[in-house]
Amino acid sequence: MSEVRVLHVPQRFDFSQHKTFTEQYSAMLEEKLCQKILMDFSRTEYLDSSALGMMVLLNKKAKAQNIRVSIKGAKDNARDILLIANFEKLFEFE
Template identity: 35%
Template structure:
């Protein structure tokens, strides 16, 4: 399973782990990982430790998650990105709208 989700005890935080290429092929699975959770978590983590590649559709998916989570008030952290993925995030200025750790 290339998209793995884990909800913290109490449902406060959702961690979404991406494995392999983060591209349009993962769109449906990524969206389903957060869309129907009740109650909606307070914070989100997208763990990119095992992501080998990120394309423009993945960037769009991250923006959709941000909108779902509350836009400017969303608490989303992108974690463990390898240097190549981190470079894509930097070039796209995603470090300005997401907490990249």
């Protein structure tokens, strides 16, 4: 089993994704071998403030378990929003 888990972020990442997003990352955090969660933003075109809040909560829970969280594939508007929110200070960008 790999130590890295990939969380595929949807095309439109907003509050309607809360339940699915939380269930996905919670399952990853419960895995004994998980050392890193990689959020794949390659399909994401839109995210709002609730999505940013969900990401902060994921980061907080992961950090408590010494699990790293990083972002890959963010582009265009999604990347701009993440950078405006200073998320490069919370997450490693790949």
